[in-house]
Amino acid sequence: MLLLAGPTDTGKTTLALRLLEKAKEAYLLDLDPGQGSLPGAFTLFHYREGTLTPLRRYLLGALSPRGMEAQAVVGALRLARLIPKGSPAVADTDGYLDPGFRLLQIEALVPAEVLVLGWEELYQALSWRKDLRARLAPPLQGVRRKTPAERRKNRLERLFAHFQEARPRPLPLGRVPAYPMEPPEPQRLYGLLDGEGFLLGYGQLLAWAGDEGLFLTPVGEEVARVVPTRLLFPIPALPG
Helix, strand or coil: CEEEECCCCCCHHHHHHHHHHCCCEEEEEEECCCCCCCCCEEEEEEEECCEEEEEEEEECCCCCCCCCHHHHHHHHHHHHCCCCCCCCEEEEECCCCCHHHHHHHHHHHCCCEEEEECCHHHHHHHCCCCCCEEEEECCCCCCCCCCHHHHHHHHHHHHHHHCCCCEEEEEECCCCCCCCCCCCCCCEEEEEECCCCCEEEEEEEEEEECCEEEEEECCCCCCCEEEEEEEECCHHHCCC
């Protein structure tokens, strides 16, 4: 596995896609919960001949690993374990500039190589290691820095696309100590998990009575757990 690390807007995602294009078949581990394929989640993709197919998602439930570092490391490791041994893979990380967290993530994932884009401090923390190949490179040329408004717009577009085929569905409300929210909060997104703890998709709470809620969700599969997240989403913006 090649792991890409660096600040935001240094070209990590662009480079990851370029590397995948050179491979006939590979895996992409999307570890950016803020600007990745689905806000608040990590995703493992299978790449083949220009097509990215999502295989599994892991719910982080926030737009950054800050304050949720342990859960973020566990989620990345769970997805990485699904990559067949010996298969080429690229891990595209977020721009959270905490060297301690990034080093912990690297230790868990055990990549064959780490390419650091524009982050001297992290490179220096890795360069002395003889069991790990680390390289430092400047940010990709031509990468434009996004404004906070553009980032918010990108996230909303991804959520809109996710909810495109959403339908109302009754589900039991989850009661998870890590997210103490009483009573249920309709403005928050809920993660719908399968029996292995992977994310099937999100649900928007429309109404509830007792321990059951009516959710607007694109998920049609069997749901084993409903988990409230830290993600807020304007109710009027949802389709339906």
